[in-house]
Amino acid sequence: MRYIDAFNHFFPKRIYELMLQSPAGQKDLGKRMRGIPALYDVKERLRVVDSFPDYTQVICLGMPAIDRLTGPDHSPEWARLGNDGLAELVAKYPDRFVGYAASLPMNAPEAAAKEAERVLSNGANAIQLHTNVDGAPIDQDQFLPIYEIIERSGKPILLHPIRTREMADYRSETTSKYEICSVIGWPFETGAALARLVFSGIMDRFPNLKVISHHLGGIIPYFEGRVAHSWDQLGARTSDEDYSLILKKLKKRPFDYFKGFYGDTALAGARAPTICGLSFFGADHVLFASDCPFDKEKGRGYIRATIAVMESLDLPKEDMEKICHRNAETMFALRKS
C-alpha cells in the first residue's frame, strides 16, 4: 500500500536556528527539540522515511506556533523562512517529501493573508493553522480574509491543537499540571476550535473550506452523541446569550458541519479509536498521518504503529487506498499514483 503521511513535523535549518535563539528556544524548547534529531536533521529524517516502503510525507513545522515564539514584528519573516525551508526540502527530496503545509504569522493577520497568497500560488499543498492564536479564538473577523484565500485555493487547512492562554496560565491549577494540557487538553482544543468555526458561521460563509483536524477529530468523534444532541439543544444550559438564535441562523444542523470536517489517523497507533473515528468521518474524510517524530523512538514508532493499525482493519481496498493516499493526493493536489 502506498502511504502518504499527511501530518507530521519538521523544522528546516534556518527556522530551527531562529527558534533556538528565541527565549523559549534557549530554555525548555531547545532542550526538547535537540533530543529529537528527526525533527530538524534532514539526514536523520530521511533515514526514518526510507525505512518504510512506499511511504512519503507532507511536511510542516512543529510546535509551538510561530506566533507563540515571536511578536508580529518578526513573525511574518519567520513564517516566510519556515515556509521557504519546507518548499526547498520538497524541491530537493520530492520522492520523500511530496508536499508541505505552510505556516502563517497569525498574530499579524494582514501579513498572514499575504503569506497565504504567496505560498498558495507558489505550490504550498496546505495551510497549517493552530486552534487558537496566542490564546484568542480563530473565528475573529480579522481572520476572515485568510479563510477566503484558503477556500479559493482549494487547498485544505491542517488544524493543529495548541493550548489556550487560560490553560497555560493556570498550570499549577486543575487542568494543566502533569502535561494534561498537551496529552488530553490538545484534543479538546481541536474540538473547541472546530465548534468555533461552526457556530461563528465561518463554515456557512466559506462552505468549501476543507479542515483536516489532527488526531482524528480530537474529542469530537468519541462524543458524537453530545455533539449531536447537546448542540441540538444549544441554549438549554445558558441564557445570558440567546444561543437559540444561532441555531436558527445556521444553514445546517450543527452535527452535520462536524461530520463535514476531515480527520487524520494520528492516534499513536490505537486501533479501537481509529475504528471509532473512521466510523464518524467516513473513508472519504480520513487521511493517513503519523505525527512523526514524537514517538518514544523519536521517529519510526508512530509510523510503524499507525501502518499496523491500518493493515489490521481489513477495510475494502477502495477505502484503504483513499485513507492511505488517494484523499491526500486529491486534497493536496499531488501527482496521482
Add this chain to the structure above:
Amino acid sequence: MRYIDAFNHFFPKRIYELMLQSPAGQKDLGKRMRGIPALYDVKERLRVVDSFPDYTQVICLGMPAIDRLTGPDHSPEWARLGNDGLAELVAKYPDRFVGYAASLPMNAPEAAAKEAERVLSNGANAIQLHTNVDGAPIDQDQFLPIYEIIERSGKPILLHPIRTREMADYRSETTSKYEICSVIGWPFETGAALARLVFSGIMDRFPNLKVISHHLGGIIPYFEGRVAHSWDQLGARTSDEDYSLILKKLKKRPFDYFKGFYGDTALAGARAPTICGLSFFGADHVLFASDCPFDKEKGRGYIRATIAVMESLDLPKEDMEKICHRNAETMFALRKS
C-alpha cells in the same frame, strides 16, 4: 435483559426548593430545571422509569455541584438534605430506585468526611464527586480523609465533570462560548481529574478506590494512544518541574491506572464510541448508564438510545449481563438478581 442505570440525575423536593431559592436558581438554573419535570417531579420520573421493562435507577443529584451553589457555611446542610431526600426515594420506591449516590459538601472538607461516614454507614451505594471543587483540583491533601473513608466502605465514586474556574471565567474567550464547556469540555475535565488522581499518587495511596467515570471515561479511551505513549514520556515537554521523578515514584505505568478506572455507557446513544470505550475498559469495568433526563425528550430518549446500542453490540451474554446489571449489583452492593 435487566438494566440498572448507574448514573442519572434527580433532585428530591427539599433540595430542589433550596436550589430554586439560591441566586443561581432564581436565574438560569431555575428556568432550565423547571423545563425538565423528570428532574424534580417524582411522578413524572416514575413514569419515565416504568416505561422500560426490567429497568431501575441508582439516582444522584444533578448539576451544578452543591459546593458551586452555596458556601461552606450551608453546603453541609444542603448535602444532608439532598442525601436524605435520595435515601427516602430509594426507601419508598425500591423497585424503581434501587440505590443512590450521595453528594458531599466538598468546599467544607471536614464536614464532607463526616457526611461520607454518615451516608455510607446509612446505606448510600456510592459517592458522587465532581472533577474539581469550585475550580480547585480534587487531589488536594485536605481531601485525603474522604478518599480513605470511601475506599474503606468498598463503595465506588461516581465522577461527574464540572467546568474549572479557568474555563468558566473565560466564557467569551476561546473555549467556553457556545456551551463548548459543557458539551466537549466536560469529557476533557473528566480525563484531567483522572490524571490528577493518578499522578498525585492518590491511586497508589488508595489502591482499592473504585472510580466510575461518567461518559465512558471522558476523553481517555479515544486517546488511549496519547495516554499511553505521551505519559510514558512525562517530562519530555516541560522542565520547570522534574516530572520524570513522578514516573519513578508511581508504582505502575500511568496507562495501567487509567485502564483500572471504570466507565459508564452514558454517550447519548452513540454506538461506535461505546465499542471504543468498551474495548478500553473491558466488560468488567463498564456499567450501563443513561444520563437521564437530559435528552431532548426530557427523560426517555437517552435510556432508549443507550439500551438500543447495548442490544446492537452482540456481546457474549456474560459480558452483556455484567455491563447491564451485574457490575452495578456488585459495586453498589445491591440485591443480586
